[in-house]
Amino acid sequence: MPEATRPLALTMGDPAGIGPEITAGAWRALRHGGEPFAVIGDAQIIHQHDVPVREIETIAQAAGVFDRAVPVLPVTLDIPPRPGQPDSRNAGAITASIARAVELARTGQAAGVVTCPISKIVLKKAGFAYPGHTEYLAALCNMPGHEVMMLACPELRVVPITIHVGLRRALDELDSTRIIAATRTTYAALRRDFGITTPRIAMAGLNPHAGEGGTMGTEEQTIIQPAIDALRADGMDVSGPWPPDTMFTPAARARYDVAMCMYHDQALIPLKTIDMTQGVNATLGLPIIRTSPDHGTAFDIAGRGMADPSSLVAALRMATRMAEHRNRP
Numbered sequence: 001m002p003e004a005t006r007p008l009a010l011t012m013g014d015p016a017g018i019g020p021e022i023t024a025g026a027w028r029a030l031r032h033g034g035e036p037f038a039v040i041g042d043a044q045i046i047h048q049h050d051v052p053v054r055e056i057e058t059i060a061q062a063a064g065v066f067d068r069a070v071p072v073l074p075v076t077l078d079i080p081p082r083p084g085q086p087d088s089r090n091a092g093a094i095t096a097s098i099a100r101a102v103e104l105a106r107t108g109q110a111a112g113v114v115t116c117p118i119s120k121i122v123l124k125k126a127g128f129a130y131p132g133h134t135e136y137l138a139a140l141c142n143m144p145g146h147e148v149m150m151l152a153c154p155e156l157r158v159v160p161i162t163i164h165v166g167l168r169r170a171l172d173e174l175d176s177t178r179i180i181a182a183t184r185t186t187y188a189a190l191r192r193d194f195g196i197t198t199p200r201i202a203m204a205g206l207n208p209h210a211g212e213g214g215t216m217g218t219e220e221q222t223i224i225q226p227a228i229d230a231l232r233a234d235g236m237d238v239s240g241p242w243p244p245d246t247m248f249t250p251a252a253r254a255r256y257d258v259a260m261c262m263y264h265d266q267a268l269i270p271l272k273t274i275d276m277t278q279g280v281n282a283t284l285g286l287p288i289i290r291t292s293p294d295h296g297t298a299f300d301i302a303g304r305g306m307a308d309p310s311s312l313v314a315a316l317r318m319a320t321r322m323a324e325h326r327n328r329p
């Protein structure tokens with residue numbers, strides 16, 4: 001089925017966050033000729049944001065109603081959500097929405113999965129075993145450990161090689177094998193899903209001044225450079241290790257397609273600072289396409305009509321472009 005008519009599966013996220021209102025906003029932005037999606041969630045919660053909704057039975061029905069109403073594959077909530085006051089009793093419905101979306105993508109019924117934000121701690125309190133979507137999606141695809149998180153905006157792409165772990169543990173987990181694996185996955189995804197034939201990869205250092213010749217830390221010499229050497233031996237265009245404080249300037253960014261970063265905030269601080277509204281989080285390394293807005297549940301503004309749907313719109317558009325690249329003959 002062409003991507004113009006095969007819908008995306010959009011998960012509900014935490015219903016007490018801004019997911020329902022950015023979903024309504026994204027539908028308003030895309031309903032005339034944009035990327036069709038079906039929400040897997042509660043129709044009434046979305047309807048409260050002044051958009052028509054239509055419950056559907058199969059995702060194949062979504063494209064036929066999308067210009068008139070938000071198509072919804074219903075998921076029953078355990079308790080009515082209150083904006084800004086998340087409740088772990090809805091964790092089962094939140095994770096069921098994600099699992100259903102993955103199933104629709106894995107069976108080819110959906111072009112890809114786009115997720116509304118979840119609160120990690122809300123799910124954790126209910127016993128959810130994963131630090132975030134990224135790791136849960138890999139488990140649902142039977143590929144734990146293969147997941148790579150990339151955040152992208154028009155100005156920058158970044159990949160944190162260690163993801164949802166505390167900084168001390170991230171340093172313990174960082175080794176050449178992990179850097180090589182994440183970079184290979186990223187390289188393959190940029191070629192297959194983003195149409196970049198020969199990706200230019202910039203490898204970040206870890207320490208101040210990229211270690212200053214070993215005087216401010218030795219990981220550049222013992223871990224990062226050997227990984228770069230191995231990747232270059234594979235034929236990849238990899239530069240670095242670069243001093244992390246200067247590799248995100250406009251001039252530096254022009255010289256690479258993706259920055260491989262050593263830990264979560266080294267990657268996400270520059271990305272979200274440069275562009276919080278067009279940023280998209282994409283999961284690489286899995287058989288399905290998955291994107292997400294780059295922001296969280298924003299409980300502080302939920303239900304107040306202040307949420308900007310731009311990042312979700314960018315995520316829906318990026319997922320469709322990725323599907324088009326991937327399915328190109």
Ligand SMILES: NC(=O)c1ccc[n+]([C@@H]2O[C@H](COP(=O)([O-])OP(=O)(O)OC[C@H]3O[C@@H](n4cnc5c(N)ncnc54)[C@H](O)[C@@H]3O)[C@@H](O)[C@H]2O)c1
Pocket residue numbers: 018022116117118119120121133281292293294295296297298299300301306307308309310311
């Ligand atoms: N993809 C995801 O599921 C995802 C991503 C990031 C954070 N989170 C979760 O979100 C929760 C809150 O995290 P946080 O407070 O660090 O980050 P956040 O992105 O939710 O909020 C940070 C700030 O940005 C504002 N903001 C965020 N999105 C906005 C939008 N669309 N329009 C206008 N303002 C917006 C918020 O009001 C807040 O002031 C955490 O529990 C975290 O686990 C989930």
Ligand SMILES: N[C@H](C(=O)O)[C@H](O)COP(=O)(O)O
Pocket residue numbers: 131132133134135268281292294295296
């Ligand atoms: N690490 C992401 C961020 O800070 O934006 C976010 O938590 C999303 O993670 P998942 O997509 O794995 O939920």
